[in-house]
Amino acid sequence: MNRLGSWFRLCLGLGLVAGLAALAVSWWAAVNHTSPVRFSAGSPPADFPVPLESVTFSATDGITLAGWQGRVDSERGLVILLHPFRAGRWLMLERARWYIERGYSVLLYDSRATGESEGDRISVGWHETQDLRGALRWASQQGHEHILLHGISQGGATILLAAEHLGEDVVGVIVESTYDTLINAGDRRFRQRVGLPGWLAGLFYRPFMEIRLGFNIQNASPIDHIDQITAPIFVLSGAADRHTLAEDTRRLHAAAAPDAQLWIVPEADHVDLSAHSPSEFKQQLDHFLQRIEGQ
Numbered sequence: 001m002n003r004l005g006s007w008f009r010l011c012l013g014l015g016l017v018a019g020l021a022a023l024a025v026s027w028w029a030a031v032n033h034t035s036p037v038r039f040s041a042g043s044p045p046a047d048f049p050v051p052l053e054s055v056t057f058s059a060t061d062g063i064t065l066a067g068w069q070g071r072v073d074s075e076r077g078l079v080i081l082l083h084p085f086r087a088g089r090w091l092m093l094e095r096a097r098w099y100i101e102r103g104y105s106v107l108l109y110d111s112r113a114t115g116e117s118e119g120d121r122i123s124v125g126w127h128e129t130q131d132l133r134g135a136l137r138w139a140s141q142q143g144h145e146h147i148l149l150h151g152i153s154q155g156g157a158t159i160l161l162a163a164e165h166l167g168e169d170v171v172g173v174i175v176e177s178t179y180d181t182l183i184n185a186g187d188r189r190f191r192q193r194v195g196l197p198g199w200l201a202g203l204f205y206r207p208f209m210e211i212r213l214g215f216n217i218q219n220a221s222p223i224d225h226i227d228q229i230t231a232p233i234f235v236l237s238g239a240a241d242r243h244t245l246a247e248d249t250r251r252l253h254a255a256a257a258p259d260a261q262l263w264i265v266p267e268a269d270h271v272d273l274s275a276h277s278p279s280e281f282k283q284q285l286d287h288f289l290q291r292i293e294g295q
Contacts, residue, residue: 026204034121034212036113037086044068045093049100057138059112059130066116067109067135069142070096076103076293077146077171080135082155083108084177084271085124088115094274095150098282102289104148109135111158123213124182125157126220132162140169148292150174152271153244157182160222163229172292173233174285175222177244177271180252182220185243192242226256234261234288238268238276261288 044052052068059065067089079099081092089108096106111128112119121127132149139147147169151159156178159166166173179185186206206217226233233256237249246264253262263284268276 023204027208029205030208030212034123034209036120036122037088037115039088039115041066041068041089041110041116048093049097055107055109055138057109057134059134060137061127061130063112063131063134064118065109065112065131065134067107069105069107070100071105072100072103074103075105077148078105078107078139078144079148079150080107080109080132080139082128082132082149082151082158083111083114084153084155086114086122091152092150098285099148099150102286105144107135107139111154121213123215124185124220125154125161125222126182126213126215128154128158129162129165132158133165136165136167136169145169146171148172148174148289150176151178152176153178157220157222160226160229161220163225166229166231170231172231172288173229174236174288175233175252176236176273177238177241178222178235178249178252179244180221180223180248180255182217184248186217188243188245188248223252223255226252226260229256232259232261232288232292233257234263234284236263236265236273236284238265238270238273240267241270243270261291 048070050070050072052070054066055069056064056066079096081096083089083091088110092108096108099106109131110117111131113122136147149159149170153176156175159173159175160178210217235249235253235256237244237246239246249264253260265273265277274281
């Protein structure tokens, strides 16, 4: 009996230690994933096709955002480019260069709590919708009427989560490597990093994230909003993407309007679509732009 009691106390103690460790790791991960990522954008590249001007504007909740704009005379429209999670405007420069060469003006900005923009929480697209709405308001004040939105990962989720607030000036939407639900996004990452499903590995992580961010993660589901986008939409992802699985992308595309365009890039991983297949990537975007301009 004493021997069984000792084993019971040992197992109970180990379980308590494991539980406390899981709580600590989950809290650390939630804080790390939502805390600001500060860095300087520095000077725009000198070889950019047009001068990039530093701009600031306000999100709809008053947070000041920093970015660059590049204007083209007799522009075909404005492209607003939204970067991935914990990245910044620099990651969108090559796409911005491509749009400039095709006659579009561009706006690249650091989302809240990233780069040079204000804010104390990153929310993987949820509160960032207020950044995008502020960018659209700024674009309207600048006289832009034909606006294309292009986002990668978190940037794409931001666009879709803001679907109800996109006005008639938005003539096209491109989303790359964008999760269908934030719950699935967490599940994919937990399976990749610790080999456990998200519901188990994230048992404590999810409530801590919700405490930090102030919303129910279940509600952060771009798949529930994409059908409210009336403009032409192009959904892209990599076939080898372990963060946003091809099946997630197909579900997202299936929930969009019937004429939504889809491209699963063979062998491409997360957020490397342009670098993986540069010529075909440009051809696909050209085809989509021709569709928009032919309306």
